[in-house]
Amino acid sequence: MQWRVFLLVIYLCGSIASKAQEQLTLLPDTPKPQPGIIVGTVVDVNDDAIPDATVILEGSVVNNSRTVASNDTGFFEFKDLEPGTTYHVAISAQGFANWTSPEIMLKPGQYVILKGSKLQVAMALTTVTVGYSAEEIATEQVKVEEQQRIFGFIPNFYVSYDQNAAPLTTKLKFELAAKVSFDPVTFVGVGIAAGAEQAGNHPNYPQGWKGFGERYGAAYTNGFTDIMIGGAILPSLLHQDPRYFYQGTGTTKSRVLHALTTPFVTRGDNGQRQPNYSTIGGDLASAAISNAYYPASNRGGGLFLGNFLIATGQRAAANLAQEFILPRLTHEDKDHK
Numbered sequence: 001m002q003w004r005v006f007l008l009v010i011y012l013c014g015s016i017a018s019k020a021q022e023q024l025t026l027l028p029d030t031p032k033p034q035p036g037i038i039v040g041t042v043v044d045v046n047d048d049a050i051p052d053a054t055v056i057l058e059g060s061v062v063n064n065s066r067t068v069a070s071n072d073t074g075f076f077e078f079k080d081l082e083p084g085t086t087y088h089v090a091i092s093a094q095g096f097a098n099w100t101s102p103e104i105m106l107k108p109g110q111y112v113i114l115k116g117s118k119l120q121v122a123m124a125l126t127t128v129t130v131g132y133s134a135e136e137i138a139t140e141q142v143k144v145e146e147q148q149r150i151f152g153f154i155p156n157f158y159v160s161y162d163q164n165a166a167p168l169t170t171k172l173k174f175e176l177a178a179k180v181s182f183d184p185v186t187f188v189g190v191g192i193a194a195g196a197e198q199a200g201n202h203p204n205y206p207q208g209w210k211g212f213g214e215r216y217g218a219a220y221t222n223g224f225t226d227i228m229i230g231g232a233i234l235p236s237l238l239h240q241d242p243r244y245f246y247q248g249t250g251t252t253k254s255r256v257l258h259a260l261t262t263p264f265v266t267r268g269d270n271g272q273r274q275p276n277y278s279t280i281g282g283d284l285a286s287a288a289i290s291n292a293y294y295p296a297s298n299r300g301g302g303l304f305l306g307n308f309l310i311a312t313g314q315r316a317a318a319n320l321a322q323e324f325i326l327p328r329l330t331h332e333d334k335d336h337k
Contacts, residue, residue, distance in 0.1 A: 021254035036106030042074040042091055047118075049074030053093035060086040083108040086157075097320030137230040138166035146179055147332040155183045156330050158231070159322050160243045167269040168243075170236040177232040177242075181224050190220045204295040218293055225289050226311060230282015239269040240278045244322050263312055283311040 003015035042053040055068040057078045064085070070076045081087065088100040101114055141162065148156045157180055168176070180186060200208065203218065205211040229241040245267060247258045266276035287307035291299045 035107035036110040203298040228288035234278035
């Protein structure tokens with residue numbers, strides 16, 4: 001009898017459990033949390049809409065990234081977003097700097113309007129490549145220098161008013177020397193110098209047209225050899241700049257010092273200051289060559305030293321004039337352009 005009661009209890013318990021399980025199975029599913037939504041409008045700093053901006057939504061869950069494009073009014077929308085997940089929105093558009101939102105944690109059914117998505121104009125590092133080489137720049141600068149004339153007609157080609165002038169090429173150094181040597185005003189100036197020497201009966205050439213011609217030839221050769229050797233040949237070989245660089249600023253003392261030291265200290269083609277071997281060498285070479293065509297009575301060490309000192313002194317005086325007087329008197333020669 002006892003075992004029958006035991007079986008009856010087990011049967012009743014099993015029946016109750018089965019009915020309970022059946023009731024659980026028949027209960028509806030537990031409702032899921034409502035999804036969230038993120039919307040926004042992409043505008044610039046003037047609040048003008050930016051269409052076709054790339055808007056990327058990234059979540060903390062792997063493979064939860066989405067990408068949309070803003071419409072014509074700049075509007076974008078992300079639906080069906082999981083609550084409790086961290087999101088952030090990144091926006092990019094051509095011509096604007098990228099923008100990224102702070103982290104967004106959605107609540108069930110939350111509708112988030114993203115604010116602050118104003119795109120700044122992109123800050124870009126622009127590199128401007130000028131389509132001119134240093135040689136082309138120097139060529140243009142020399143063209144300007146070749147128009148410089150005192151009182152509008154006396155050549156003043158060997159002065160640069162640009163402290164940052166490009167270095168001269170060998171071709172430009174010879175071109176500048178030739179421009180001075182063969183300028184019509186140069187020939188007139190040599191004639192005036194020869195006439196003064198004839199009046200002083202120096203050098204010891206005869207008087208008359210023959211003596212004037214010899215003095216003229218000697219004076220021109222002195223200047224030609226000096227400018228070609230000291231202004232073209234040696235500067236090309238030694239990579240030095242034969243021009244005078246106008247200082248124009250600073251104390252009077254510093255400008256005087258600049259003018260008086262330029263015959264001895266010059267600018268190299270590398271922009272560095274260095275001993276002026278070109279000018280000194282040109283003056284020495286010209287003085288030495290003069291012994292080949294001066295009258296025998298004038299030749300010797302005295303002629304050599306005298307011509308060298310005269311050339312150096314004239315150059316220092318000319319530099320002082322360039323620094324303090326000639327800039328006001330120098331104009332571009334419009335007729336030679």
